[in-house]
Amino acid sequence: MGQNSSHSAMHPLRVLLRFLPKVGAALTLVLTVASCTSLEVAAPPVDKLTLPKKANRTQLAEGRQILASHCVKCHGAPQVARHSVEDWNEDILPAMTKKAKLSNQEAVLLKNYVLTAHDALAAHPVGS
Numbered sequence: 001m002g003q004n005s006s007h008s009a010m011h012p013l014r015v016l017l018r019f020l021p022k023v024g025a026a027l028t029l030v031l032t033v034a035s036c037t038s039l040e041v042a043a044p045p046v047d048k049l050t051l052p053k054k055a056n057r058t059q060l061a062e063g064r065q066i067l068a069s070h071c072v073k074c075h076g077a078p079q080v081a082r083h084s085v086e087d088w089n090e091d092i093l094p095a096m097t098k099k100a101k102l103s104n105q106e107a108v109l110l111k112n113y114v115l116t117a118h119d120a121l122a123a124h125p126v127g128s
C-alpha cells in the first residue's frame with residue numbers, strides 16, 4: 001500500500017464522481033415514480049376500473065397505452081374524469097388527436113378508453 005494509492009482513493013473529487021451516478025439514478029427513480037403516480041390517478045389502468053363485463057379490456061388497455069405514450073409529452077397526464085364527455089368529444093379529443101398526430105386507429109382506441117374510463121370513474125371513483 002503506497003502513499004500514492006491511498007491518496008488517490010480518498011480524493012474528494014473522486015469520491016464525488018463515484019457517487020454522482022447513484023444520485024442521478026435515485027433522482028430519476030423519484031421523478032419516474034412521481035410521474036407514474038399522477039398518470040395512474042389521472043388515467044387509471046384498465047384493471048383499476050370497474051367495467052361492464054362485455055368491455056374489451058385488451059383494446060381499452062391499448063387506448064390507455066396511447067394516452068400514456070402520446071398525451072403526456074406537452075403537459076401532465078390528462079385527467080379523464082375532470083372534463084365532461086361533451087368536452088372530450090367535441091373539443092379535447094379532436095384537437096389533441098391532431099396535436100399528438102395520432103392515426104385514425106389510435107384515435108379510436110384512445111377515445112374508447114377515455115369515454116369508457118370517464119363513465120367507469122363517474123360510477124365508481126378509484127380509491128373510494
Ligand code: HEC
Binds near residue numbers: 071095096099102110
Ligand atoms: C404537441 C403538444 C401536445 C400534445 C402531444 C398533446 N397536447 Fe393536450 N394540450 C396541449 C396544449 C398546448 C394545451 C392547452 C391549450 C389548448 O387547449 O389548446 C393542451 C390542453 C389539453 C387539455 C386541457 C383542455 C382544457 O380545455 O382544459 C387536455 C385534457 C389535453 N390537452 C389532453 C390531451 C390528450 C388526451 C392528448 C393525447 C391525444 C394530448 N393532450 C396531447 C398540447 C398538447
